[in-house]
Amino acid sequence: xxxxxxxxxxxxxxxxxxxxxxxxxxxxxxxxxxxxxxxxxxxxxxxxxxxxxxxxxxxxxxxxxxxxxxxxxxxxxxxxxxxxxxxxxxxxxxxxxxxxxxxxxxxxxxxxxxxxxxxxxxxxxxxxxxxxxxxxxxxxxxxxxxxxxxxxxxxxxxxxxxxxxxxxxxxxxxxxxxxxxxxxxxxxxxxxxxxxxxxxxxxxxxxxxxxxxxxxxxxxxxxxxxxxxxxxxxxxxxxxxxxxxxxxxxxxxxxxxxxxxxxxxxxxxxxxxxxxxxxxxxxxxxxxxxxxxxxxxxxxxxxxxxxxxxxxxxxxxxxxxxxxxxxxxxxxxxxxxxxxxxxxxxxxxxxxxxxxxxxxxxxxxxxxxxxxxxxxxxxxxxxxxxxxxxxxxxxxxxxxxxxxxxxxxxxxxxxxxxxxxxxxxxxxxxxxxxxxxxxxxxxxxxxxxxxxxxxxxxxxxxxxxxxxxxxxxxxxxxxxxxxxxxxxxxxxxxxxxxxxxxxxx
Numbered sequence: 001x002x003x004x005x006x007x008x009x010x011x012x013x014x015x016x017x018x019x020x021x022x023x024x025x026x027x028x029x030x031x032x033x034x035x036x037x038x039x040x041x042x043x044x045x046x047x048x049x050x051x052x053x054x055x056x057x058x059x060x061x062x063x064x065x066x067x068x069x070x071x072x073x074x075x076x077x078x079x080x081x082x083x084x085x086x087x088x089x090x091x092x093x094x095x096x097x098x099x100x101x102x103x104x105x106x107x108x109x110x111x112x113x114x115x116x117x118x119x120x121x122x123x124x125x126x127x128x129x130x131x132x133x134x135x136x137x138x139x140x141x142x143x144x145x146x147x148x149x150x151x152x153x154x155x156x157x158x159x160x161x162x163x164x165x166x167x168x169x170x171x172x173x174x175x176x177x178x179x180x181x182x183x184x185x186x187x188x189x190x191x192x193x194x195x196x197x198x199x200x201x202x203x204x205x206x207x208x209x210x211x212x213x214x215x216x217x218x219x220x221x222x223x224x225x226x227x228x229x230x231x232x233x234x235x236x237x238x239x240x241x242x243x244x245x246x247x248x249x250x251x252x253x254x255x256x257x258x259x260x261x262x263x264x265x266x267x268x269x270x271x272x273x274x275x276x277x278x279x280x281x282x283x284x285x286x287x288x289x290x291x292x293x294x295x296x297x298x299x300x301x302x303x304x305x306x307x308x309x310x311x312x313x314x315x316x317x318x319x320x321x322x323x324x325x326x327x328x329x330x331x332x333x334x335x336x337x338x339x340x341x342x343x344x345x346x347x348x349x350x351x352x353x354x355x356x357x358x359x360x361x362x363x364x365x366x367x368x369x370x371x372x373x374x375x376x377x378x379x380x381x382x383x384x385x386x387x388x389x390x391x392x393x394x395x396x397x398x399x400x401x402x403x404x405x406x407x408x409x410x411x412x413x414x415x416x417x418x419x420x421x422x423x424x425x426x427x428x429x430x431x432x433x434x435x436x437x438x439x440x441x442x443x444x445x446x447x448x449x450x451x452x453x454x455x456x457x458x459x460x461x462x463x464x465x466x467x468x469x470x471x472x473x474x475x476x477x478x479x480x481x482x483x484x485x486x487x488x489x490x491x492x493x494x495x496x497x498x499x500x501x502x503x504x505x
Contacts, residue, residue, distance in 0.1 A: 003062050006094055013042070013267070023042040025266070026044050028069050029072075036049070039069070044060075045059060045092075056082070056107070057174060058083075058086055060091060061090060061091050062094035086183070087115055088115055088118045088119060089134075089201075105140070108143070116170070119136075146172065149161070162215065164183075166186070166205065166212075173215065178226075180227050180229060181228050182229050183231065186208070189242075190245070193242070194245060194246065195245045196209050199251045220239060234284070237284060332445070336361045343368050345411030347370045347371070347410070348403075348414065349370065352383045352395070354383055355382070362393055369392060369394075371410075372387065400422060408437045409435050412442075413432045413435065415445070420447040
């Protein structure tokens with residue numbers, strides 16, 4: 001089964017997830033002196049070594065380059081006598097199945113007693129929200145069956161097995177030497193922290209969330225530093241980051257758990273080389289920084305304006321097809337009508353972008369003090385050129401998540417389609433609220449998640465190839481709920497965007 005399943009995944013998932021910036025496994029190399037990692041396309045397997053003993057955590061795909069890549073981290077198949085299995089899916093057990101190359105035929109398999117029910121045929125593994133049954137996995141190796149909370153030793157390596165059902169009914173995570181937690185498919189790291197694993201592959205998503213809540217409590221009560229190592233999305237020492245979104249699902253077809261560093265095709269291993277494997281330790285997964293946003297939007301000249309303003313028939317056709325005819329120029333003009341030409345207060349335009357929508361209005365408001373902020377120097381330079389004759393306008397390079405302005409210092413905060421680009425939306429909303437005066441207006445337009453997922457996939461592919469990335473859009477429901485907690489009079493404009501004029505409570 002493993003050969004067929006491996007090739008099926010390589011072909012279908014490579015096409016399905018191209019351009020979505022979702023798969024960013026670790027490359028082959030060492031996390032530290034104890035933990036080595038092998039990359040198998042979009043998945044990672046791990047080795048833990050201590051005092052001459054090496055144990056393997058998960059066995060990966062039926063992967064032809066496994067033996068080769070093991071030599072990159074100076075480990076050989078004959079060194080492996082013990083393999084811990086988190087769960088029975090092909091990308092975690094393929095190298096041990098009957099039709100594999102048999103690299104670890106004599107190794108002892110450690111697996112949860114409940115998970116073993118799949119292997120002996122008492123349970124059928126289901127994916128696609130229970131609509132599709134996977135073939136039975138057959139593994140001839142000797143097995144040790146584990147219970148939840150069981151602690152055992154392999155030589156002087158301490159291992160604690162912790163049951164986290166949801167992705168599969170018997171999924172285990174392993175805490176080794178009270179320091180290293182190997183999570184398999186319980187956690188998915190997005191750019192802003194950990195989520196419950198991919199929803200379409202879970203036996204029970206509600207149970208997955210419950211397991212994560214229980215696991216976080218278990219770990220934090222220990223009051224020790226624990227390194228969390230996932231099967232597909234890297235590692236972190238920050239438990240708050242690891243469990244940041246424990247009650248939310250990674251739903252790749254409804255909300256993109258993007259990573260701007262992810263390759264266009266996660267199955268492209270061209271950057272996984274022996275040279276890089278031997279060149280230092282693998283980097284920790286952390287929250288994406290504003291610097292990365294600035295870098296992504298640096299080369300925006302002549303692209304951003306043309307697409308958003310539908311400057312020629314081709315870009316208009318593009319927006320009509322892919323964005324459902326959303327007219328940003330019309331929305332911007334509608335919003336601007338709520339600011340009279342004799343307005344004499346303070347306005348913050350954030351992020352100003354290239355000022356393509358706002359420059360005409362800002363140039364007119366000569367009695368107002370206007371501050372335009374953006375993190376991208378490239379965009380800010382274009383905005384400055386458009387506003388060069390307006391002495392009442394100041395352009396500032398800065399981070400919306402850490403605004404360099406005093407509390408209650410702005411009469412209006414204006415934002416034209418910028419908040420979708422912020423990975424840390426909580427900080428962005430909190431900061432714009434902080435700088436507004438009581439009763440001040442938040443005049444804004446937001447892109448939201450569209451119902452047409454086919455066009456979303458096409459857009460994501462185009463953006464990815466252009467070097468741009470877009471964090472997950474909010475839904476109309478989640479955005480409205482968030483803003484109603486801080487503001488009043490939320491107004492919905494279209495199915496693709498929310499335009500609103502709201503007042504600070």
